[in-house]
Amino acid sequence: MAAITPDIEVKDIVKEEGGKIAELCYQCGTCTAVCPWNRVRSFPVRKLMHQAQLGLIDFEDDDMWTCVVCNNCVDKCPRGVKQVEIMRAFRRIIVEVGAGKIPDSLRIAIKNLSAVGNPLGEPAESRPDWAKDIDVKTYTKGTEFLYFPCCYQAYDPVHQRVAHATVDILKNADVDFGILGAELSCCGESIRKSGSESLFQNLAQNNINVFKEAGVSKILVTSPHCYHTFKEEYPELGGNFEVIHLSQYLNELIEEGRLKLTKELSKKVTYHDSCCLGRHMGIYDEPRQNLESIPGLELVEMQEIREDALCCGGCAGRIWMETKKGERFSDLRIEQAVETGASILATCCPYCKLNFDDSILSSGKDTAIEVKDIIELIQDAL
Secondary structure (H helix, E strand, O other): OOOOOOOHHHHHHHHHHHHHHHHHOOOOOHHHHHOHHHHOOOOOHHHHHHHHHHOOOOOOOHHHHOOOOOOHHHHHOOOOOOHHHHHHHHHHHHHHHOOOOOOHHHHHHHHHHHHHOOOOOOOHHHHHHHHOOOOOOEOOOOOOEEEEOOHHHHHOHHHHHHHHHHHHHHHHOOOOEEEOOOOOOOOOHHHHHOOOHHHHHHHHHHHHHHHHHHOOOEEEEOOHHHHHHHHHHHHHHOOOOEEEEHHHHHHHHHHOOOOOOOOOOOOEEEEOOOOOOOOOOOOOHHHHHHHHOOOOOEEEOOOOOHHHOOOOOOOOOHHHOOOOOOOOHHHHHHHHHHHOOOOEEEEOOHHHHHHHHHHHHHHOOOOOOEEEEHHHHHHHOO
16 A cells, blocks of 8 residues: 655645644544534545545545535544634635635635625614614614624515514513624624634624624624634633623523513424524523423433534525535424424524425425524514
8 A cells, every 4th residue: 555645734724724724633433423414414534634634635525515514523532622613714815816616605705794784785774774773772882782683584574573572572671782783794603613713803803893883792693603603712802791692691581570471372393403603602491491491392312412402504505505405404304393283393593593494395294383582482482
């Protein structure tokens, strides 16, 4: 067998782009074993980690774009290797250095984010239009909370229901909050995980500047992706704010008696742990406590929950890419949800809801189960 010569130059570039931690890998293969992709197709995570160690990486390989950054491999790795950072390093080299081809669907998202500040390509000036008929005040200095709905909740009619429900709940509890508008951009979380570091920094710096100029100190969010990036990544760029996911704040409002859930919801509900809120941020109990606070609601659990929950398949830019039928994690998750006997699958993530709604329609299970955000269920109980 011929000897393999490592490519030192590529190794160094991988390190510079955040992949130095690959040096810790001792090739046990745990990452490959726990990766959800290997339930539906082959995805050799261990092999990719070894390629990073050697600098022998095929940047034209479609597997550069496969990882959904669900963090299951990171949680289970006995050596503390952060495989998701290595995959992000690969993608940065492709996007920022031009070492490979960017998928067309991702290229469109990059173009939209660069041009109008959201991946949907909607006009920037339309960002606050979701609130125009429901009397939401503009955030001013001294307001307690800035409410920041994600791009889908601001622009997509289906997901606007979550933003509307949030406003209804906050008003009901007499919370002092406001919103900002066209000057804001996408939080940038998924595009960063897709390798577009410079674009992420532009989006983030814009938002940080807007927040600071407006005097924002507390940010209330209804997307786990915004929560993760505001809380964990914006401080790298000088954006230090108190960031709260609504599922956390709801418990406080209920416990203090400011939010009273009086209507009975006699439904059997199962809850899906989003990767961003769960494995990345460690929030498992609060959403369940939200649901258990609803009179009449019966919470039943799927076979894989909390740290072991199955990913929906939508993070790290995968929400903008086509996944072949038969390879969609969301199809498997819907099957698990239906097996519980629940009539509602509750989530608190717009990406999860998008994927689950699509899987329900494509599998013909629309009469068996429906997907709702926890916030919608809380609103129903007011």
